[in-house]
Amino acid sequence: MKQPTNTTVVIGAGPYGLSIAAHLRAKNIPTRVFGKTMDFWQKMPADMYLKSFWSAASLSDPAGKYTLDKYAASIGSHEQRPIPLPFFLEYCRWFQEHAVPDIDPTYVQSLTHDGEQFHMELADGRSLDASHVVVATGIAPFANLPEYARNLPPSLASHTQEHTDLTPFKGRNVAVVGRGQSALEYAALLHEAGANVEVIARGPIIWINRKLYDRTGPARHIFYPPSDVGPPGLNWVIAYPQIFSRLPEKMRDSIDKRAVRPAGAQWLRPRVEGKVRLTPETSIVKATPQGEGLHCELSDGTTRDIDYLFLGTGYQADLDTLQFIAPELRQKVLTQDGSPLQTLSFESSVPHLYFVGALSGFTFGPICRFVAGSGAAAHQIAQHVARTSTHTSDTLLTA
Secondary structure (H helix, E strand, O other): OOOOOOOEEEEOOOHHHHHHHHHHHHHHEEEEEEEEOOOHHHOOOOEOOOOOOOOOOOOOOOOOOOOOOHHHHOOOOOOOOOOEEEHHHHHHHHHHHOOOOOOEEOOEEEEEEOOOOOOEEEOOOOEEEEEEEEEOOOOOOEEEEOHHHHHOOOOEEEEEEHHOOHHHHOOOEEEEEEEOOHHHHHHHHHHOOOOOOOOOOOHHHHHHHOOOHEEEHHHHHHOOOEEEEEEHHHHHHHHHHHOOOOHHHHHHHHHHHHOOOOOOOHHHHHHHOOOOOEEOEEEOEEEEEEEEEEEEEEEEEEEEEEEEEEEEEEOOOOOOOOOHHHEHHHHOOEEEEEOOOOOOOEEEEOOOOEEEEHHHHHOOOHHHHHHHHHHHHHHHHHHHHHHHHOOEEEEEOOO
16 A cells, blocks of 8 residues: 655745745755746846845745845845846845755646645656645746737737847837836836837836835834835735735735735836836727737727737736646635635645645735745745644635
């Protein structure tokens, strides 16, 4: 008879996967991590910067030995404002080498559950069992495409996440749809690469205002917690996902919409205003291939003929998007609006199956979309795995 395993598998090796693995291993829990380290982040243009502040960008280990401050000190550097993407990636590599040294870069192709154990098939033909599984696959699978763009060929339009090198767009006429940080930063990078750029946004272009932070000196820490997600007042509630999860659903939804409304960082503003054409309060209603480009019809009655369309249209978490989860297992995971219902330990309705990152945002709030949320998830999951030697589960948090 096959002996059950006590191994915990973490699927994904981004900020959440690395942080959770670090906490699990600190408790001497047998842990395996699958996925390419910081894969999503590695594909971003090298000239990008993080929107998150320094205090909110450290990965989490239980002893606090591998923070951004510790990394900067180890290389004789200092706090970066804003944080350059290459610096952050080097920090994450340093964190991984020290806290989670043996990542397996193989992808998980299928995840099933027999009622007792989880079973995984890997892309290289191997298979393994696990007692606990943490799904930390990041946001890449959830790229949101507006309906008018879903059937356009990638030679004419694609989500911004598909682009690492923007130099091929030098001298070309491009449009960027969106008004969040990603859309606005891609617009700046495209302009700096020599493209002729227009930003088309269905709402106003908003720039984050941090007057309280800039003008209150040491008192700024009263108004802004280290996690730094959301406006003053709401940000302290958002900083504690366990507290956020106990709020009524309507209140959680209202806070979420206010906290993560599309906006650009102040440091990005001078690279956009006066450099690219801004067309707010306008939407593309139809985009049709025409010759080697696109003919776009806008909601204000005007048209655009462009060479390429960049979709900075964000992400929409939906469990059904994760094709590696077997249908019979997916059906056992209770969801609401595409997100799993979860306990305070990030456990789903399937005992010992956990979801983190954007998929946990419905329960735990907008901090789950940022690196800053990795610490709470890592702590709760490691504690729960350590104490669940039998198949027990906590109470699901529902609306």
